[in-house]
Amino acid sequence: MEDISTDCYSRDAWELIQAFNSQRDRQVLIQKYLKMRKDAFTFFRGTCHLFYQDLPRSSNLNLAPVVWICGDLHVENFGTYKGDEYAHQSKLYQRQIYFGINDFDEGVAAPCTWDLARLATSILLSAVSLSLEQAEGQNLVRVYLDAYTSTLNAGKIYPIGDANARGVVADLLDSLQQRKRSELLDKYTELIKNQRRIEIDDRQIFGVSSHQYELVSKAIDEWAQSQTDSAFFEVLDVGFRRAGTGSLGLDRYLVLVTGKGSPDRNYLLDVKQQQSSCLQPYVTIPQPAWANEATRVMEIQRLVQFAPPALLATVTIADRSYLLRELQPMQDKIALKSGSMSMNSLKKLISTMGEVTAVTHLHGSGKLGVAIGQDLIEFSNNLDWQQEVITYANIYVRQVQIDYQNFCEATKYL
Incomplete structure (x- = not known):
């Protein structure tokens, strides 16, 4: 060789x-x-x-x-995530928690x-x-x-x-079964007169301008019109989120929506700007003509995952494409730390x-x-x-x- x-x-x-x-x-x-x-x-x-x-x-x-x-x-x-209940024909796998990329x-x-x-x-x-x-x-x-x-x-x-x-993956999956949506909401929001608002800590979550709020709300509303229950996605609040390592510096929003009702059945959405893959300059294999970069990420995820995460979709904000997904209580990753296992x-x-x-x-x-x-x-x-x-x-x-x-x-x- x-x-x-x-x-x-x-x-x-x-x-x-x-x-x-x-x-x-x-x-x-x-x-x-x-x-x-x-x-x-x-x-x-x-x-x-x-x-x-x-x-x-x-x-x-x-x-x-x-x-x-x-x-x-x-x-x-x-990491872990809850799969889309409509992603697989077998009822056995609906809304199960998985470990994957x-x-x-x-x-x-x-x-x-x-x-x-x-x-x-x-x-x-x-x-x-x-x-x-x-x-x-x-x-x-x-x-x-x-x-x-x-x-x-x-x-x-x-x-x-x-x-x-x-091993630790089984332990993690087992522990996630006990997590409640209200616990995730309490982590990112605060209750004000029985209504939730995103809590701004100026470390991971930041406030947005009225213009940004309007742009994000409009994008979510337009996308929601194509969903079965558009009222589910009524925007209650928007924050700017910092997370990850490689993607830091790109726009990322945390969006609170009505979901199944306030205060403890609201849902959180992660809306992340997508840019072209950093591999693109080095790939000699022809790629599909994706509609935009968020569509590329979404479609590849759907191609390779047995059950993609719930609420995986794309939206456009100010001519930029964003990947939308549910921020889940059952979502977690295994961070390797010295002496942890x-x-x-x-x-x-x-x-x-x-x-x-x-x-x-x-x-x-x-x-x-x-x-x-x-x-x-x-x-x-x-x-x-x-x-x-x-x-x-x-x-x-x-x-x-x-x-x-x-x-x-x-x-x-x-």
Whole structure:
């Protein structure tokens, strides 16, 4: 096999990062950059564009079957959500809680190994943050790739839910069953004369201007007219939300709607601006002519998930496309923290992530021109690509660490 290697080198990563983010809100960007200074893994999360800029065009990683990929796959882009009750014909799965990939902002049709190489790199970087031995990090990458391979080879498509989850994922799903909508509402809103209003804390939730309020309310109202119960989506309040890492600096709104009634049966909507995938400049495979970027994200999510999240839709605000989804009580992610779980529990979690990745790739197979399931099964029978992924991940970790040091030096006075 061709040896995939790249020379790690010092460069002005800060200049590249500034250029990529030049169109985003400057004030919010400062918060993003301060967050990225935490460690090399968080820096990696915020620089997906550098990963694909650096991926060699001649690499054998580009020869794998083309699937619908997440694009920005890393260990903290997995989480729980309640599926859309209309998303699957079987009543067995209606409104169940699932564990899966929770962010498709960068999704495109690309070689499946692009997802795998980025996830493997994230495992090695998070292993450093978790103070694991180098051999333990390498072993976790093997666990992930073996789970991905065996799931592909079986060729079966199924959701990860409370019936088949293991370890910390099973514990998380079980704990979420007890969460109530009122608890989520209490987190983001305050009661004023038995009516809820979004609570502005000036840290994660900020006030909006009257003009922004009008634009968002109008967009939600226009979309609601196409829904069965438009009164459900009557806007009660709007706030500006800061969340995530890579997407910081883009517009994101928190919208409180009437739902099934005030005060404890109101619903919260997350309305997030979408821009073109940072993978787009590096993808040579023809992509569908999506109506807009929010439609791309929504449609890819529908293609690859067994049951997409509830209320997944798109709206247009001031000629920009936004992805709309329900903010759910059952929505959560597993944040990896040093000492938070045993090595055995960590292996089960990483194995589940490998399983989820394979099921996601299989579920989207054969749709809109990507590889069919049989192609993926045959791919799983030849394991040479596993070592290529491992080799590249180990090389790229060193590049991330070099770029991270450059970034920290350049931003020390922010």
